[in-house]
Amino acid sequence: MAMILEVVHPTGTRTWHRLGDAPVTLGRGFANDLILDDPYVDARHARIALDETGAPQIEDLGSVNGLIANHTRLSGRVALRPGAEIRIGRTMLRIRDSDEPVSPALVDAIPAPARAAPVVPPAIQLRRRARVRATIARSARTTWARLLTVGAAAFAIALYSWAGSSERASANEALFAALGFVAIVAVWAGIWAVASRVSVQRFHFVAHMAVAAVVTLGGMAWTVAVEWLSFFFPDASLADVLSVGIGLFTLAALVAGHLSFATGFARGRRWKTGFVVAGVALSIGGLAALTEGDTFSDVPAFSGVVKPVGSEWLPTTSVEEFGSVMETLKQQVDEMAGP
Amino acid sequence: MSFHRPLLLAALLLCTGDLVAQSRSVATSEVFSRFAERVVKIQVVETGSAAKATIGSGFFVTGSGHLVTNYHVISKLIHDPDRYRAELVDVAGAVEAVDVLGVDVVHDLAVLGSAVRPRAFFSLGTASIAQGNRLYSLGHPEDLGLSIVEGTYNGLLPHTRHPRIHFTGSLNPGMSGGPTIAEDGRVIGINVATAGNQLSFLVPVDRAELLLGQVLTPGDRPPARTLEAVGRQLRDHQDAYLRDMFAGKTKMVDLGPYRLVTEPAPFFRCWADATRRQELPYEQVRHHCSTDDYLFIAGDQSTGVVDVEHEMISTKKLNSSQFFSLYSSVFANDNTPSGQEEHVTSWRCGTRNVRNASLPMRAVLCLRRYRKLGELYDGVLKIAVLGRDDSGLVSTLTMSGVTFENVDRLARRYLERISWR
Numbered sequence: 001m002a003m004i005l006e007v008v009h010p011t012g013t014r015t016w017h018r019l020g021d022a023p024v025t026l027g028r029g030f031a032n033d034l035i036l037d038d039p040y041v042d043a044r045h046a047r048i049a050l051d052e053t054g055a056p057q058i059e060d061l062g063s064v065n066g067l068i069a070n071h072t073r074l075s076g077r078v079a080l081r082p083g084a085e086i087r088i089g090r091t092m093l094r095i096r097d098s099d100e101p102v103s104p105a106l107v108d109a110i111p112a113p114a115r116a117a118p119v120v121p122p123a124i125q126l127r128r129r130a131r132v133r134a135t136i137a138r139s140a141r142t143t144w145a146r147l148l149t150v151g152a153a154a155f156a157i158a159l160y161s162w163a164g165s166s167e168r169a170s171a172n173e174a175l176f177a178a179l180g181f182v183a184i185v186a187v188w189a190g191i192w193a194v195a196s197r198v199s200v201q202r203f204h205f206v207a208h209m210a211v212a213a214v215v216t217l218g219g220m221a222w223t224v225a226v227e228w229l230s231f232f233f234p235d236a237s238l239a240d241v242l243s244v245g246i247g248l249f250t251l252a253a254l255v256a257g258h259l260s261f262a263t264g265f266a267r268g269r270r271w272k273t274g275f276v277v278a279g280v281a282l283s284i285g286g287l288a289a290l291t292e293g294d295t296f297s298d299v300p301a302f303s304g305v306v307k308p309v310g311s312e313w314l315p316t317t318s319v320e321e322f323g324s325v326m327e328t329l330k331q332q333v334d335e336m337a338g339p
Numbered sequence: 340m341s342f343h344r345p346l347l348l349a350a351l352l353l354c355t356g357d358l359v360a361q362s363r364s365v366a367t368s369e370v371f372s373r374f375a376e377r378v379v380k381i382q383v384v385e386t387g388s389a390a391k392a393t394i395g396s397g398f399f400v401t402g403s404g405h406l407v408t409n410y411h412v413i414s415k416l417i418h419d420p421d422r423y424r425a426e427l428v429d430v431a432g433a434v435e436a437v438d439v440l441g442v443d444v445v446h447d448l449a450v451l452g453s454a455v456r457p458r459a460f461f462s463l464g465t466a467s468i469a470q471g472n473r474l475y476s477l478g479h480p481e482d483l484g485l486s487i488v489e490g491t492y493n494g495l496l497p498h499t500r501h502p503r504i505h506f507t508g509s510l511n512p513g514m515s516g517g518p519t520i521a522e523d524g525r526v527i528g529i530n531v532a533t534a535g536n537q538l539s540f541l542v543p544v545d546r547a548e549l550l551l552g553q554v555l556t557p558g559d560r561p562p563a564r565t566l567e568a569v570g571r572q573l574r575d576h577q578d579a580y581l582r583d584m585f586a587g588k589t590k591m592v593d594l595g596p597y598r599l600v601t602e603p604a605p606f607f608r609c610w611a612d613a614t615r616r617q618e619l620p621y622e623q624v625r626h627h628c629s630t631d632d633y634l635f636i637a638g639d640q641s642t643g644v645v646d647v648e649h650e651m652i653s654t655k656k657l658n659s660s661q662f663f664s665l666y667s668s669v670f671a672n673d674n675t676p677s678g679q680e681e682h683v684t685s686w687r688c689g690t691r692n693v694r695n696a697s698l699p700m701r702a703v704l705c706l707r708r709y710r711k712l713g714e715l716y717d718g719v720l721k722i723a724v725l726g727r728d729d730s731g732l733v734s735t736l737t738m739s740g741v742t743f744e745n746v747d748r749l750a751r752r753y754l755e756r757i758s759w760r
Contacts, residue, residue, distance in 0.1 A: 029701070033537050087435050130643055132758075162661075163658075163660040163661060163664065164664035165661055165664070166619070166620060166621060166654075166661055166662070166665035166668075167397070167666060168618055168619070168620055168658055170661065188616050201541040209377050219501055223639065229514065231692075231701075234690040234691055234692060234701075235689075235690070235691060258531075273470045294686075296414070296680035296685050297686070298675070298676075298678040298679075298685070298686070299675070299686070300673065300686035300687075300688050300694065300705040300719065301672055301686070301688060302671075302688040302690055302703045302721075303671070303690065304667050304669075304670040304671025304672070304723075305667045305670075305671075306663055306666050306670055306701050306725060306731070307663055308659040308660065308662070308663045308668050308728050309725065310726075311694075311698075311699040311725060312701055314725065315692065316690055316691075316692045316693055316699050317691050317692065317693055317694075317696050318693070318695075319751055319754045319755055320751075321691070321693075321695060322691055322693050322702060322704075322750075322751070322754065323747060323751060324518075325689035325690075325691055325742075326689070326706070326746065326747050326750060327747075328689060329687045329688070329704060329705060330704040330716075330743050332687045332706075332715065333684050333706050333707055333708040333716070334387045334688075334708060335683050335706070336684040337345035337708040337709070338687065338710070
């Protein structure tokens with residue numbers, strides 16, 4: 001079991017050093033094995049060496065400020081155990097175990113350009129630079145693609161609004177709908193971007209906007225599909241089942257999409273989280289609808305959607321068959337009225 | 340149904356302006372002093388809280404304490420006999436219990452019984468009178484004490500199935516059930532409703548005479564006094580009313596490319612109005628038929644039984660997707676009658692794409708049932724004619740307080756009758 005010396009420098013940066021068999025001297029002087037850039041550290045301040053059992057010990061070499069542990073100055077040789085913290089000047093030393101687990105790597109939108117190698121021949125360096133440039137170019141293209149997605153969604157919103165407008169100024173209306181959409185998506189993506197910054201140190205603002213835009217496009221496509229479906233087949237409950245299923249999926253996709261930029265979660269975990277969130281949201285909505293269904297209302301609920309369809313394409317029933325619809329309704333309201 | 344509600348329906352619910360400020364002639368004060376004691380205030384009181392629930396007027400019609408009033412004055416008692424009781428308050432302020440002996444929901448009349456033995460009463464009999472004759476209406480407007488209102492007789496309303504006298508005097512809420520009499524004390528009618536501006540309505544006295552006769556000498560059909568019997572009256576009434584509606588030689592009207600039913604019966608009135616405005620990229624034409632007849636069913640629900648409304652929209656400027664979005668919003672417009680939970684269930688609706696002999700349409704039927712009135716329903720049939728990109732027609736048939744058989748029959752006929760021009 002090897003020991004690791006973690007050094008927390010006065011600037012806050014951390015470095016790590018493996019403690020081997022050879023003694024390690026610490027100090028500000030350049031003759032030391034570990035040079036500490038700390039004005040409160042002596043030129044030759046301390047030494048770490050193994051004792052006869054092979055356990056590391058630290059020893060003050062007669063420094064001005066000494067070694068401090070638990071607010072007391074150490075004297076003589078002191079054994080170092082994993083977890084021990086010792087102050088040297090304004091620098092903190094911590095002993096860690098080399099077997100200690102570390103958190104998984106965060107996912108970066110830009111693939112790491114180079115796996116650090118100590119010495120790189122110039123030719124490879126050139127190639128590597130080209131690769132970095134290519135990566136940057138690719139990421140710029142990705143950004144453009146994402147912005148384009150947002151634009152496409154805004155355009156779809158504008159189109160939808162224009163197609164449904166019976167006002168004179170239908171173009172204005174469409175423009176406002178698109179701008180409104182972009183504003184809402186920007187705010188939404190902003191919230192996620194802040195969350196991402198906290199969690200993975202990057203905003204990914206445009207990526208979050210793109211996620212919202214893609215989901216919006218999907219949702220719109222679905223709305224239109226359901227409208228047409230229920231227009232063609234008004235008696236089918238298929239649309240209800242489908243709309244719940246697709247609603248669940250859309251919501252899960254939204255959450256999973258945002259999580260892929262805001263966390264380091266693996267894909268499976270992202271989708272799992274997405275479905276859990278969507279499931280909870282939909283069950284709350286479903287429960288509300290269920291209790292709503294019991295309350296009295298003197299406003300009838302029916303879909304008033306009609307579509308421009310050539311009458312030869314429209315499946316229709318006869319007036320006679322409509323009679324059975326009325327009969328079913330009678331049974332329903334008779335049941336509600338009670339005996 | 341915000342559009343041209345039947346006159347009488349609005350009438351009942353509206354408070355009219357101030358009491359008529361006509362100068363009382365000598366004759367008026369004489370009439371008042373001679374007949375005032377025959378008129379009483381009728382109040383329906385909640386048994387538990389002793390709070391007044393309804394106030395109206397009534398008048399003695401026999402020496403043994405029988406009174407006539409409106410059905411709508413005492414309808415709470417019929418709907419909830421355990422919760423309410425009725426009492427009369429005479430001119431001297433004495434309170435006496437009354438009970439309901441018979442009602443006529445169709446004509447909005449009720450005969451009450453009491454233990455009072457009045458010194459004088461109005462005898463009911465067919466009264467003939469010429470238009471323009473002076474009449475005097477007695478009652479308790481807004482619980483302000485017995486008042487007399489002067490007006491003139493203006494004959495029967497032309498557009499009702501059941502006769503209603505048009506009286507130009509200011510009737511106010513609370514005067515319902517009071518008598519309107521001639522100078523000599525002959526009862527001409529019973530105060531029933533007002534549409535404001537001295538436009539008031541009376542039930543002709545012969546209907547009250549008939550009901551009183553039924554109460555005094557019950558034959559094989561005893562007078563109705565329970566909710567069940569009220570439901571039966573409503574059903575009997577509509578069977579005759581609705582049997583031939585929309586069948587055979589129904590009047591049709593052309594609206595744009597559509598041929599539609601109109602004037603379901605001679606006592607219906609139909610209006611049309613068009614909206615053509617420069618700033619709107621479409622035109623709207625409405626055609627609406629209703630009747631001044633109404634039935635007081637329950638709560639504040641009074642209904643004209645059947646109501647027909649057509650709404651055509653057309654455009655030269657909108658594309659088909661824009662037009663159908665507008666069409667959908669017109670179709671989705673809610674124009675169903677309101678209701679209260681204690682009287683009706685919620686609506687249930689069914690939708691189909693239906694094709695009759697002439698054209699395809701989207702048809703929605705919404706149905707709800709009355710909770711206490713036996714097998715009575717409200718049905719609303721809404722239709723949107725399909726097949727054109729530049730014009731559409733939304734047609735609504737509203738049926739209130741009818742049997743399911745009538746809903747079914749009228750809806751089928753209505754669906755069959757719509758055609759291209």
